[in-house]
Each structure stands twice: as C-alpha cells, then as structure tokens.
Amino acid sequence: MAQLTVLILIQNKEEGLLSIADHREKSLVPVLGGAKVIDYYIDPVLSSPFDRIKILIDRDMTGIKDYLIYTYNSNKIRIISEKDIFQSFLDLLRLKKGDGMLILRAGGLFLPDWKDFPEFLKKIPSGTYKITTKNKHTIGYFLRETKFARKLKNFGPSIDSTSPKTDQLWDVLVNAFETTAKIKEYDAKYLGLLTAFEYYTVHFSLMRNIEEFNNYRNYLSSASVNDENLARILGSGFVKNSHISSSCSIEGYVEGSIIFSNVKVGKNARVLNSVIMNNNYIGERAVIQNAIVCDNSELFSRVSPNIGEDARIGEDDCTGANVLYPGQIYGGVTLIGQNVEIPKGFKISRNCYIASGVDKSTLRFRNRVKVGDSVLPA
Known part of the structure; x- marks a missing residue:
C-alpha cells in the first residue's frame, strides 16, 4: 500500500x-x-x-x-x-x-x-x-x-x-x-511569525476566536496540564479576556493578554494587551501594556521580580516605529528581551527594544527609554 x-x-x-x-x-x-x-x-x-x-x-x-x-x-x-x-x-x-x-x-x-x-x-x-x-x-x-x-x-x-x-x-x-x-x-x-510585531499580532488574532484557539491547542499533548500545575488567581487577582498558562500566580490585574507558564503577577500590577513569556515575575504596581516580555532562563521560580516594582512599560505615543529596527518593531509594540531585569520605577515607552542580556546597571544610568529607542548589550 x-x-x-x-x-x-x-x-x-x-x-x-x-x-x-x-x-x-x-x-x-x-x-x-x-x-x-x-x-x-x-x-x-x-x-x-x-x-x-x-x-x-x-x-x-x-x-x-x-x-x-x-x-x-x-x-x-x-x-x-x-x-x-x-x-x-x-x-x-x-x-x-x-x-x-x-x-x-x-x-x-x-x-x-x-x-x-x-x-x-x-x-x-x-x-x-x-x-x-x-x-x-x-x-x-x-x-x-x-x-x-x-x-x-x-x-x-x-x-x-x-x-x-x-x-x-x-x-x-x-x-x-x-x-x-x-x-x-x-x-x-x-x-509566518516573521517579525516581532507579527509574533505579537498572531497571538491576539487567535485569541479573538477562542474556540479556534482551543481547537488548535487540543492537538498538542505538550499543552496538557494536571491539577497540581493549574494557574492560581489569588485574592486580589483579576483576569479578563486572557489566556493564563500553567503554574502561574496572579495577584494583579490581567486583561487581553497571553501569559505563559511560571509567571507571577504581583499585587496591584497591571498587564494589558501583552505577551508575557515563561518564568517572569512582575513586581507590585508595575504596569505592562502593548509589550512582549521574553522568557527568563531561571529554572526555579524567582524570589524577586525581574520587572521591578512600579516599572512602567509600553506607555505613550504608539505612532511610528523603532528607530533601529523599523521593520520588526512598530505599531506601538515594545519588546523586552530574554533575561532582562527592569529596575524599580523605570519607564519604557512604546516601539522600544531592550535586547536580551542587557544588564540592569546599564538601565540604571538612564531615566527612561524614549519612544522608538533601543538598548543593546554593551
């Protein structure tokens, strides 16, 4: 045959x-x-x-x-x-x-x-x-x-x-x-997932049709979880129109976002219209919107947040594009790379790019990252 x-x-x-x-x-x-x-x-x-x-x-x-x-x-x-x-x-x-x-x-x-x-x-x-x-x-x-x-x-x-x-x-x-x-x-x-912007929009394209989204995920044995790994939405936590993966802990407000596994959202933190990848800890009162936060390589749950308390990511004007990478980052989306720590109270505007491995001390020398700017490793 x-x-x-x-x-x-x-x-x-x-x-x-x-x-x-x-x-x-x-x-x-x-x-x-x-x-x-x-x-x-x-x-x-x-x-x-x-x-x-x-x-x-x-x-x-x-x-x-x-x-x-x-x-x-x-x-x-x-x-x-x-x-x-x-x-x-x-x-x-x-x-x-x-x-x-x-x-x-x-x-x-x-x-x-x-x-x-x-x-x-x-x-x-x-x-x-x-x-x-x-x-x-x-x-x-x-x-x-x-x-x-x-x-x-x-x-x-x-x-x-x-x-x-x-x-x-x-x-x-x-x-x-x-x-x-x-x-x-x-x-x-x-x-196609050809650019950072397309990676962002693909997630929300599928989220708009949750039945279709779940239909595709049902093919995946790797997407199944047991009761011990279910996400926890704690006393002050609130989730709306979002997908929360396994082993997450939500004490803040999450709306219109996709949260990957092993993510903590601290008290009074807000995550809006964002993709938060594995092993991130968002500190108390931090605000993330219109952003991709790449995964962190730590194998165990973080004790302290890598997105510092009161940090603000993805605010301000959404027009234009990133200056260095206009074909990859535009439409108001900000990209935070792998293994990046954002200091307490630090501000990052829209269409920004913080590359993987940027040291926390590098960011401390700046008051903020302005619209369309990038920070690359030294």
Whole structure:
C-alpha cells in the first residue's frame, strides 16, 4: 500500500524575531502559551493518517534534537542528523511508486484541518506540487514522483557549510521548483511569525476566536496540564479576556493578554494587551501594556521580580516605529528581551527594544527609554 510521509525541515534563523529567537532555533520558539513551533507540526501529524514523520536537522542543532528525543517517543518519527545533510535529503526523496511526501518547514504556524488534509494529499496525482493557502502563501511541497531527487543533484555544491544547512535546503527547494511545480491550493491558515510585531499580532488574532484557539491547542499533548500545575488567581487577582498558562500566580490585574507558564503577577500590577513569556515575575504596581516580555532562563521560580516594582512599560505615543529596527518593531509594540531585569520605577515607552542580556546597571544610568529607542548589550 502506498505510504504518505511528512518530511519536516527545521528552521534555524529568523532575524526578524530579534530577542524572541535568541539562543534557539526558530522551530523551538514558544507560542500560544508555551508549546513550541515544532509541536504544531509533530503532535497533529502523530494523530493523523500520515504513515511516517521524518525530521531533518543540522548536526549542531543539539537543542532541538534533545527536545525532540525527550518530548516524543513514537515509532512514526525518525530524526535525521547526518554530516552530509544534502545527500541525506536526496536519499529521503527517493520514493517508491505511488508513495507521497509532504515537505514542510517548521518556521510558522500551519493550522489545517489535520483530519482532512491527508485525504486532500492522497487525491493528488503523480508530479511535483507547491501547496499554497487560498491567499497564495506557500505551505510546502508535495511529491509523488520517483525521479525528483535527480533534479536537485546540481544544487549540492551551493550548500555553504558555515550556514544553517536546513535553511539552505529550503532555499534549494524554492529555487528549483518555485516556477515549475504545479500549484495546489488548500484552505488552511498559515501564520509566518516573521517579525516581532507579527509574533505579537498572531497571538491576539487567535485569541479573538477562542474556540479556534482551543481547537488548535487540543492537538498538542505538550499543552496538557494536571491539577497540581493549574494557574492560581489569588485574592486580589483579576483576569479578563486572557489566556493564563500553567503554574502561574496572579495577584494583579490581567486583561487581553497571553501569559505563559511560571509567571507571577504581583499585587496591584497591571498587564494589558501583552505577551508575557515563561518564568517572569512582575513586581507590585508595575504596569505592562502593548509589550512582549521574553522568557527568563531561571529554572526555579524567582524570589524577586525581574520587572521591578512600579516599572512602567509600553506607555505613550504608539505612532511610528523603532528607530533601529523599523521593520520588526512598530505599531506601538515594545519588546523586552530574554533575561532582562527592569529596575524599580523605570519607564519604557512604546516601539522600544531592550535586547536580551542587557544588564540592569546599564538601565540604571538612564531615566527612561524614549519612544522608538533601543538598548543593546554593551
């Protein structure tokens, strides 16, 4: 019987995400409360009619390799991490007659009807196809052709050993078949996550339709929690129109926001229209609005807040864009990088960027960060 395989290429870099993607592949960026980008591909495929999943990664991508081995234990999954990644890629593309292979890049959120999508692919005849959404965004490539690998052999010498190879392999596919592959449209949502601003807006786009949001999360085994890990909204806490992930403690006011796991919101603190990623502690009376606060790498709950008491983030004029990164930060969104501590009473305006690893003492020398300004590590 003909088999249907999914080949997933890990995306390494996405410069437009700035600090959101620091120290990790883009496929490991957490979204929608904590599940990684790669989880939105693997979990649904495991419970769908696809026969096999093959994941191609660079040999030096130890972070995502460890994550996949630790998180997934299935005979349907095979992780390929060879020295000659291009030859491994060609070997994977040698299909038996009638077999089909869907090639995806785990760089954005691909959100189809996973029960219907394999049936759609099974009806496609022999050939090479570019699968797009109705609005012409490329989802991936589908092959039902045994001689496909021969067409790519001449691209091998163009692979640069100093750059992420899986990113280059995707470019090879695009260059080889962008104009020659037949186009098949499928009605699905694809969210690219190309910039910090898009990362912000994607969360609220899905939050506006909570039923759709929960439907996508239901595919994810990594999104499940037990009663011991449920969030706690304490006496003075109040939550409105927000998504609160596991192991959070809310004593302040949260509205229109997405709070990832292990976040504390102190008494009388306010979080409005923001994305607060893992392991942050927002001090008492602090105000965060229209912001992304990236995750903190501490393994245990913080004793003292990394967003200091009475700090104010994301206020003032929302027009314009960040001066240094106008294509990534605009629309009034402020980005606070990983492992950043904001001093007590410190003020950060809108369209600002505090890069990962900026030292607390660096901020103390300033009264505030003005609209559109950035603070980078010394």
